[in-house]
Amino acid sequence: MLLPGAVYFLIFHFLPMGGLVVAFKDYRMTEGIVGSPWAGLDNFRDLFLNEQFPNALRNTLVIAALRLGLGFFAPIILALLLNELRVRWFKRTVQTITYLPFFFSWVILGGIFLMLFSTTGPMNSILATFGIDPIPFLTSGPWFITVLVVTGIWQSIGYGAVIYLAALTGIEVQLYEAAAIDGAGRWKQTRHITLPGLTPVMIVLFILSVGQLLSAGFDQIYNMYNPLVFESTDIIDTYVLRQLQGLDFGVATAAGMFKSVVGLMLIIGTNALANRLSGGEQGLW
Amino acid sequence: MLNWRYMISASGMIVVVVAYFAVMTPDRESVEARALARQGQVEWSTVKNDPLVTHDLVWSFAGKAESGVWPQRLIEERFNIRLTPRMIVSGESYQTKLPMQLAAGDVPDVFNPGNSTMLRVYARHGFLLPLPLSMLNEHAPHLVALVNRYAPEAWSATTYDGVNYGLPTIWYDGLHPRTPIWRKDWLENVGIERTPETLEEMEEALRRFRNDDPDGNGRRDTYGMSGDLMNYYTTFSEVFGAYGVLPFGWMVVDGQVVWGGVLPETREALALLRRWYDQELIHPDFVTDRWYAEIGRKLYSGRIGYHNYLASYEAFDPDNPQSALAMMRRLQPEAELIPGVPPRGPAGRRGMRVWGAGNAAPVVFGAHMADRPEAVVRVLRMLDEIASDTDLYIETRVGRHGQHWDWADTSIGPGSGAAFMPPLDQAMVREREGFNAEIMLAGASPFAPIGADPDRYLPYMPQALVEFRERNRKIQWGLRDVFGSPGNVPGVQSSINGLIQLQQTAFAKIIRGEEPLDYFNTFVEEWHRQGGAVGLELAQDHWRKQRRVLEEMGSP
Numbered sequence: 001m002l003l004p005g006a007v008y009f010l011i012f013h014f015l016p017m018g019g020l021v022v023a024f025k026d027y028r029m030t031e032g033i034v035g036s037p038w039a040g041l042d043n044f045r046d047l048f049l050n051e052q053f054p055n056a057l058r059n060t061l062v063i064a065a066l067r068l069g070l071g072f073f074a075p076i077i078l079a080l081l082l083n084e085l086r087v088r089w090f091k092r093t094v095q096t097i098t099y100l101p102f103f104f105s106w107v108i109l110g111g112i113f114l115m116l117f118s119t120t121g122p123m124n125s126i127l128a129t130f131g132i133d134p135i136p137f138l139t140s141g142p143w144f145i146t147v148l149v150v151t152g153i154w155q156s157i158g159y160g161a162v163i164y165l166a167a168l169t170g171i172e173v174q175l176y177e178a179a180a181i182d183g184a185g186r187w188k189q190t191r192h193i194t195l196p197g198l199t200p201v202m203i204v205l206f207i208l209s210v211g212q213l214l215s216a217g218f219d220q221i222y223n224m225y226n227p228l229v230f231e232s233t234d235i236i237d238t239y240v241l242r243q244l245q246g247l248d249f250g251v252a253t254a255a256g257m258f259k260s261v262v263g264l265m266l267i268i269g270t271n272a273l274a275n276r277l278s279g280g281e282q283g284l285w
Numbered sequence: 286m287l288n289w290r291y292m293i294s295a296s297g298m299i300v301v302v303v304a305y306f307a308v309m310t311p312d313r314e315s316v317e318a319r320a321l322a323r324q325g326q327v328e329w330s331t332v333k334n335d336p337l338v339t340h341d342l343v344w345s346f347a348g349k350a351e352s353g354v355w356p357q358r359l360i361e362e363r364f365n366i367r368l369t370p371r372m373i374v375s376g377e378s379y380q381t382k383l384p385m386q387l388a389a390g391d392v393p394d395v396f397n398p399g400n401s402t403m404l405r406v407y408a409r410h411g412f413l414l415p416l417p418l419s420m421l422n423e424h425a426p427h428l429v430a431l432v433n434r435y436a437p438e439a440w441s442a443t444t445y446d447g448v449n450y451g452l453p454t455i456w457y458d459g460l461h462p463r464t465p466i467w468r469k470d471w472l473e474n475v476g477i478e479r480t481p482e483t484l485e486e487m488e489e490a491l492r493r494f495r496n497d498d499p500d501g502n503g504r505r506d507t508y509g510m511s512g513d514l515m516n517y518y519t520t521f522s523e524v525f526g527a528y529g530v531l532p533f534g535w536m537v538v539d540g541q542v543v544w545g546g547v548l549p550e551t552r553e554a555l556a557l558l559r560r561w562y563d564q565e566l567i568h569p570d571f572v573t574d575r576w577y578a579e580i581g582r583k584l585y586s587g588r589i590g591y592h593n594y595l596a597s598y599e600a601f602d603p604d605n606p607q608s609a610l611a612m613m614r615r616l617q618p619e620a621e622l623i624p625g626v627p628p629r630g631p632a633g634r635r636g637m638r639v640w641g642a643g644n645a646a647p648v649v650f651g652a653h654m655a656d657r658p659e660a661v662v663r664v665l666r667m668l669d670e671i672a673s674d675t676d677l678y679i680e681t682r683v684g685r686h687g688q689h690w691d692w693a694d695t696s697i698g699p700g701s702g703a704a705f706m707p708p709l710d711q712a713m714v715r716e717r718e719g720f721n722a723e724i725m726l727a728g729a730s731p732f733a734p735i736g737a738d739p740d741r742y743l744p745y746m747p748q749a750l751v752e753f754r755e756r757n758r759k760i761q762w763g764l765r766d767v768f769g770s771p772g773n774v775p776g777v778q779s780s781i782n783g784l785i786q787l788q789q790t791a792f793a794k795i796i797r798g799e800e801p802l803d804y805f806n807t808f809v810e811e812w813h814r815q816g817g818a819v820g821l822e823l824a825q826d827h828w829r830k831q832r833r834v835l836e837e838m839g840s841p
C-alpha cells in the first residue's frame with residue numbers, strides 16, 4: 001500500500017533534488033546539468049558576499065518574525081470567535097468573507113492598498129476627519145512593514161481559521177457538557193477544553209510555518225514597495241531577483257538551497273523543542 | 286529527537302539521485318560541436334548564396350500567424366525558401382515559453398530572442414550563432430547601414446562577451462520622446478494662454494494649478510504634477526533633461542562615458558524638484574505613483590493637470606476608447622488636453638529620455654546553423670532586400686494595395702494612411718493571416734522581422750500622425766543612453782539594478798526633504814563605492830571597443 005506514495009515521492013520530490021548540483025555549477029542549458037563546468041562555491045560567493053545581502057537577510061527575518069508572531073495567533077482567535085457564534089448563516093457569511101481575500105493575487109491587492117493607504121487616500125481622509133495628520137503608511141519603513149504585516153494577515157486569516165475550525169469540530173461535546181455541569185463559564189471552557197484540544201494542530205502549523213521563515217512574502221512586497229522603503233523591505237527574494245539577469249540558474253539554485261537548508265534546520269530545531277517541552281508527545285515525529 | 290537512521294537513509298537517497306543524473310551524460314560530440322559553433326568557426330567569406338537551392342527553416346517570431354499565410358508565401362516564392370513558422374504570442378509568454386522550448390533542445394533556425402537581456406542569456410547558454418559584423422556588412426549592408434545611422438548603440442544590445450549574435454531591428458518611433466501633456470482648460474482657467482516652454486513657465490503653471498483652484502470647486506485640492514520613481518525611464522525626465530542629463534543612463538561628456546545620476550547638473554535638477562515638492566507643486570504620493578496607473582488616474586480624475594509621459598498621436602484620438610483623451614472625457618466631459626514640450630532649462634537645454642531606435646528585438650540564428658551557412662546567408666540577403674525594396678517592404682507588412690489594404694480615406698488617397706480592408710480590418714484576423722495587429726510600418730513584422738528607412742513607409746502612414754510626431758515629439762528632444770540601456774555594459778549586470786535602487790532612494794529622500802541637498806554628495810560616494818566606480822571603468826572600456834568596431838564598419 002505504501003508503494004504508490006513512495007514512488008510518487010521518489011519521482012517527483014527526491015529525484016529532482018539531484019538538480020541541487022546546479023548550485024555548484026556554471027550551468028549551461030546546451031551542455032546539461034552534468035556537462036556544465038563546476039563552479040565550486042562561486043554561486044554562493046556571488047550570493048553572500050554582496051554588501052546588500054546582510055541587510056536583505058535581516059529584513060527577511062524581521063518581517064517574517066513579525067508575520068509569524070502576529071499572524072500565527074490571528075486565525076486561532078478568529079476561529080475561536082466564529083466557534084462561539086450560534087447563528088449559522090452569520091457564521092458562514094463571516095467565514096466566506098474572511099476566506100475570500102486568500103484567492104486574490106497581490107498584483108491586484110497591491111494596487112488597491114497603494115490607493116487605500118496613500119497620503120491622500122481614503123485611510124488618511126478618515127484619519128483627517130478625526131483631526132489626525134496624514135500618516136506616511138507607504139513611505140516610512142516601520143509604517144510600511146506594519147501595513148505589510150497587517151494586510152498579509154488580513155489576506156490569509158480566513159484560510160488559517162478554516163483549519164482550526166475543522167480541529168474544533170473534533171473536540172468531544174461531552175467535555176463541554178461536563179464542564180458546564182461543573183459550573184465552568186465560557187471563558188473557562190475555552191481555556192481548559194478548547195485550547196488544549198487545539199494544541200496539537202497549533203504545534204504542527206507552527207513547526208511548518210517556522211520552516212518558511214526565510215520567505216517573507218515576495219509577491220506582496222514586490223507589488224507594494226517603493227524607493228523610500230527599499231532599505232527596510234529588501235528581502236532575500238527581491239535581492240536575488242535583482243542579482244539575476246535571467247536564467248542564471250546557478251545563483252538561483254544556490255539561493256533556493258540556502259533557504260531550504262535553513263528552513264529544514266529550523267523545522268528540526270522547533271520539532272526537537274516541541275518534543276522536549278511536551279515530553280515527546282507533541283512533535284511531528 | 287533526531288532519527289539518525291532516517292537522516293542517513295535520506296542522504297543515501299540523495300547520493301543515488303546525483304548518480305542517476307551523472308549517468309544521464311549528454312552526447313559528448315554534440316556538446317563539442319556546439320562549443321565549436323559558439324566560437325564562430327565558419328569561413329563566411331567563402332559562403333555562396335545559390336538562389337536555386339531551396340532552404341528549409343524553422344521560423345519563430347512574435348505573433349499568432351498561422352502556417353502558409355500570404356506574407357509567408359510571398360517571401361517563400363520570391364527567395365526560394367520554405368518556412369516552418371512556430372510563432373509565439375508576444376509579451377509575457379514569450380519570456381516563459383521560448384526559454385523552455387530552447388532548454389528542451391528545440392532551437393528554431395531563425396528567431397527573435399525577446400530582448401537584449403535574453404539575447405545575452407541565450408548566448409551565454411550557447412544557443413546562438415555568432416554573427417561577425419564583417420559578415421553582416423557583407424551580406425546585409427543596407428540593414429547594417431540603417432543600424433549605424435539610426436541606432437549604433439543597438440550593437441551593444443546584441444553583443445555578448447565581445448561577440449555579436451544578432452541583427453538589430455530598427456524601430457524609428459523609439460527616437461521620438463513621449464512628451465508631456467497639459468490640461469488645456471486648467472491652463473485657461475488660471476490665465477495661462479500658451480503651453481509652458483521653459484522651466485520657469487512650467488513652475489508658474491504648476492503653482493497656479495496648486496493655488497488658483499483650476500477646477501473651480503472652491504477647494505485647494507489640486508496639484509501640479511506627480512512623478513514615477515519606480516520606472517526610472519520616466520522619472521522627472523523632462524526636468525533632468527532641462528539640465529541636459531539622463532539621470533538613469535550612460536552619457537558621453539567630453540569624450541568620457543559618465544553616469545548621468547552622479548553629475549552636478551543632476552544635483553541642480555534635484556534642488557529644483559525639492560523646491561517644487563516643498564511648495565506642494567508635486568503630489569505627495571509621487572513616490573508610490575506609477576505613470577501607467579496612478580498618475581494617469583490622477584490626471585483623469587482631476588487631481589493633477591500635467592503628465593510627463595503620455596504624448597503620442599494615439600493619446601489624442603477621441604475615437605479610441607483607450608486613448609488618454611477618451612479616458613479623461615469619461616470622467617470629466619469638459620476636459621481638454623494639449624500636448625506640451627519638454628521645458629527649456631537655464632542653459633537653454635531641453636530633452637527627455639528615449640529608448641532609441643535600436644531597442645526592438647533583434648534577429649538571431651540557432652547555434653546549429655553553423656552547419657548550414659548558406660541558409661544563414663540566404664536569410665540575411667533576403668532581409669536586406671526587403672529593407673531596401675519599398676514595395677516588397679510594404680507588402681510584407683500590409684499586403685497588396687486593393688487586395689489587402691486601401692487608403693483610409695479613398696477620396697484623399699495617400700496622406701490618409703493605409704488601412705486594412707475587410708476581413709483584415711479585424712485585428713484577430715490580421716494576426717492570424719501573418720500581418721501585424723496594428724498598422725505598424727516601422728519595426729518588425731512576423732515574416733519580415735526588420736525595420737527600414739522611414740522614408741520608405743512614411744508616405745503610407747496617416748500624415749496627421751507623422752505631423753504630430755514631427756511637431757510634438759521632435760527627435761532632437763530625445764536623450765539616449767549611449768548603450769541603449771544601463772544593463773547593456775558587459776560586467777555591470779549584477780550591480781546595476783542595486784545601483785539604480787540606491788539612486789531612486791536617494792532621489793526620493795532629497796526631493797521630499799527628508800535629507801538635506803548635500804546628501805547628494807553622500808549618495809555619489811556611496812554609488813561609486815557600491816560598484817559604480819567599477820561600472821564606469823567597464824563602460825569606458827566598452828565605449829572604446831564599440832567605437833573601434835563602428836569605425837571599422839565605416840560608420841560616422
